[in-house]
Amino acid sequence: MKKWLLCGYLLFTVLSAYAQVSLRASVDKQDLALDDELTLIVQIEGVRGNISTPQLPSLPAFNVYSRAREQSTINGETTLIFRYTMLPRFVGTATIGSVKFSYGNQTYQTEPITVRVYHSGQQRPSASVPATPSDSFQLPTPKAASQSNKNLPPLEASLAEQAYANGNEPFFLVAAVSDRTPYVNESIYLAIRFYYSRAFYDAPYQKPSVSNIFMEDLGSTEGTQRINGTLYRYQEQRYQLTGAAAGKATIGSAVVHYRVGSSPLAALDRLFGGAAISPEKTAESAPFSLYIRALPQDKPSSFYGAVGKEFNISAQISPKNVEAGDAVNLTVTVTGDSNLKSTGELKFPSVEGFKVYPAASESGSATTSNGKLLHYKSFKAVYVPTSSGIYEIPAIAWSYFDPQQGQYKTLSSRPLVLSVSPSSKTDSGFNFAAAAPTGNGIQTLARDISYLKTTEAPEPGTLDLLADFKWLNWVAVALFGVCSLFTLFGRKSLAKKKPFLTAKSRLKQATHSEVIADVLADYLLQRFSIATGSLQLQNITAALQRKGVRPATAESFTELWQRLDAARFAPAELGEQSTANLSAQALAIINLMEDETK
Amino acid sequence: MKHIAWAFLLLGLLSCLPAQAQDSLRKAEDAYRQGRYSAALTEYENLLRTSPNDPFVYYNIGNCYFKMGSKGLAAANYYRAFKLNPRDNDIRHNLSLALAAGGEKFVPSGVPEALHKAFYGLSQRELTGLTFLMFWICCAIGCIWLLTRHFKYLWLFTCLCALLTGCWYWARAQQDNQSLAVVALPTAEIRSGPGTNFPASAGIAQGHLVTIEDQRDSWYEVIVKSQGIKGWIEQSAVEKI
DSSP states (O other), X not given: OHHHHHHHHHHHXXXXXXXXXXXXXXXXXXXXXXXXXXXXXXXXXXXXXXXXXXXXXXXXXXXXXXXXXXXXXXXXXXEEXXXXXXXXOSSEEEEEOOOEEEETTEEEEOOOEEEXXXXXXXXXXXXXXXXXXXXXXXXXXXHHHHHHHTTSOHHHHHHHHHHHHTXXXXXXXXXXXXXXXXBBTBEEEEEEEEEESSOEEOOOEEOOOEESEEEEEEEXXXXXXXXXXXXXXXXXXXXXXXXXXXXXXXXXXXXEEEEESXXXXXXXXXXXXXXXXXXXXXXXXXXXXXXXXXXXXXOOTTEEEEEOSOEEEEEEEEOSEEETTOOEEEEEEEEESSOOTTSOOOOOXXXXXXXXXXXXXXXEEEEOTTSXXXXXXXXXXXXXXXXXXXXXXXXXXXXXXXXXXXXXXXXXXXXXXXXXXXXXXXXXXXXXXXXXXXXXXXXXXXXXXXXXXXXXXXXXXXXXXXXXXXXXXXXXXXXXXXXXXXXXXXXXXXXXXXXXXXXXXXXXXXXXXXXXXXXXXXXXXXXXOOOGGGSXXXXXXHHHHHTTOOHHHHHHHHXXXXXXXXXXXXGGGOOHHHHHHHHHHHHHHHHHHHHHTO | OHHHHHHHHHHHHHHHHHHHHHHHHHHHHHHHHTTOHHHHHHHHXXXXXHOTTOHHHHHHHHHHHHHTTOHHHHHHHHHHHHHHOTTOHHHHHHHHHHHHHTXXXXXXXXXXXXXXXXXXSSOHHHHHXXXXXXXXXXXXXXXXXXXXXXXXXXXXXXXXXXXXXHHHHHXXXXXXXXXXXXXXXSEEEEESSSSTTXXXXXXXXXXXXXXXXXXXXXXXXXXXXXXXXXXXXEGGGXXXX
C-alpha cells in the first residue's frame, strides 16, 4: 500500500512539475529601423534538472549576433531567460516564427511575432499599418523596388532586382556578387538563390565553375519572398570569393536540375490522378565576369598580402618569466573580415640575446555571435634567451590594404616585456662552491673569474707587425736565388776570365822581355794548364792547337816565344820600343786565344 | 689657412677618440660593478666595433656573459681573447674556468702546463712574424755564404732555427685552423643527421668545446673530442669561435 502511495505521490509531483512549465517569447520593439537592434527574449519557467536550449526558428530576415543566458533557481525550479540580439537584414514586415522547447517528452512553442522594419532615414511608420499574416518578409512592389533596392546592400539589391526580372517563372536561379571590381586578395561574397513557387521533386545543385578566383563555401540558408504577389521560397547558397591575380575573373553558371510533381513511389497518388513526374528541367544562373584590380605599388615592408577593412592584431608571450635557455612562445594573432589563408608568413623581429625559431602559422575562420564570419591567422615563434636580463620584444608591425580607402594601413602589436633569470640547470664538471683546504693554512672557498681589464690592450709588438711584411719573403727568396745562380754560373765565368785579365794587366806594366815571357807562361798554365817549363816549343804549340787555338795564332805564339827567348839571351839588342812591341804582340795573341777558345 | 683649420679640426677629433674609448670603458666598468651586466655588455660590444682586435674587450665581454650565466658564450669570447693575447694570465684563468664549467679542460690531460704555455707563448700573428724573421735571416746569411764562402756554420744554425720555427708555426696552424665552436645554449642535442627528424643521440651542456667538421643548411657536423661524440647540432645552439 505504501509503495502505491509513494508511486502516486511521485507521479503527482512530476505531473504537477510539467504542468507548471511555461514558455514565453517577446521582443523589445515592434517597429525598428534597418540599423536598429532587436532583442528577442525567450523565458522558460518551472523546469528542473537538465534543460535543453530552446530551438529558434529559421530567421532569414535577421542576423543574430549575440546570445545571453540568465538562470535562477528557487526551490528547485529553474527560470531561464535567453536574450538574442539581432539585426534586421531587409526592410518590410518580418515574422519571427515559433520558438520551440522540448522538456519531459513534451514540446512547447510560442506564438509567431511580427515586427516591421523601416529604412534608417524614414519616420517610424504608424502603428495602424496591418501586419502581414504570413511568416514571410515582404519586399516592396516592383515599382517601388528600384527605389527601395538603393537602400539594400549591393548583393541583396542585385538578387532582388534579378528576382523581379524572373518573377513570372515558377523556378529560376539568380546569382550576384557583392563587388564586381575587387582587389587582389579582397574577399567578396557570391550568393546564388534558387527560387520556386511550386513543389518540385529532387533538385540537385551544381555550383558554378570559376577562374582566377578562390571560392569558399559559406553554407546555405532558406527563406521566402513575395514577388509580384506570388509567394516564392528560395534556397540560398553563399560563397566567399578571393581574387587570385589582377585581371579578369569569371564565374560560370550555377545549375539546378529539377523535376516537378510527386514521388514516383507514390503509386496511389498516380492511380487517383495525382501529378506525374515531369521531365527533368534546368534552371541556370547567368554567368558573369569580374575585374580583379591590382594593389598599389607602394607596399610597406610589413605587408603580407591581406586586403580588408577590419583587422586587429594582438601578441602574447608565454611564459613571461623564464630562465636563460628556456623556450618562450610568442604568438601574434591577426583577425579580420577577409580571408587570411593566402597571406604570407610574418617576419618575426630578431632580439639581441635571443635565438628565434619561427613555427608554422595557423589560419581559419569562425562565426561570431552576431553571425559574421571572422578570419584569423596565428603566427608563432619560439624565442630562446641566451642570457639573463629584462628584455623587451618590440612592437610587431603588420600592414593590410583597405579597399574602401584605397590605401595601406599598418597595425602594431604592443611591445612585450620578458624577464629572464640565470639558468639553474646544473653544469657538469665543475662546482664553484667546492671548498678545498690547500694544506698551507689557506682554504679555497670558491673560485671565480678574474676581474675586468680596465685599460685598452697594449699595442702589438714587433713580431706582430712583422707578420704584415709577407712580401719580404719573396724578396728574400729572390735574393737567395740570385746569389745561388751567381755561385753556379758567374763564378766559373769569372775564374775563366781571371788569367786573361791578370795577364792583360801585367803586360801593360811590363818593362822587360822576361816579364812578358813570365806573363805568357803564367797565362798558359792558368788558362790552358800548359806548363811551358817542361815542354818544348813544338809541344806547346801542339798543346795549344789541341785546346782549340788556330794554327796561325799558334804560329804567331811560336814566333813571339822565339823572340822572347832571343831577347832573354841577348837583352842588349832590344830597346825600350821593342819591349813595348813585344808586349802589344803578346796581348794581341792572348786576345786571339781568348776569342778562339771561348 | 683653410687647410690649417681643417688639420686642427682633424687632430682635435682624433685626440677625442681615445678619450671616448676611456669613457666607454669607465661606464662599462661601473655597470659591471653594480651588477648591470647586460648594460656593461652593450658598452663593450659598442667598443668592439671600434677595436675589433682588442683582446681585452673580448675578455670583458666574456666576463659579462659569465656573470649572466651564459658560460658557453663566455668561453667563446675568452677563446677569442686568448687567440689574440695568449700570454695573459687572466685570460688563461677565466678561459679555464669557463671551459671547466662545461666539463672541458683547457690544458689537455697529460700535457705539462709549462709546455702548453710555451706552445701558446706567441699569438698566431707573432708566430707568423717570427717565422718570417727567421726565414729572412736564413736567406741573408745564406747569400753571404754563397758569395764569400764565409759563415757556413752560422748559416747552418740559422737554417735549423728557421726549420724549427716553421715546425712550430705549422703545428699551431693545425690547431688554430680547426673550426671550433662552443655550445651556447644551456642544453643542446646532438643528432645523427642534419635535421630534427633524426634521433637525438646525446644532450650536451653549454660550454662544451666542439670541432666543426661539416655544414648542411642550418646544421653543423661536430666532434666533441672530450666525450668522443660525433653528430649534428643546430647552428643556433653553438657559438663559432
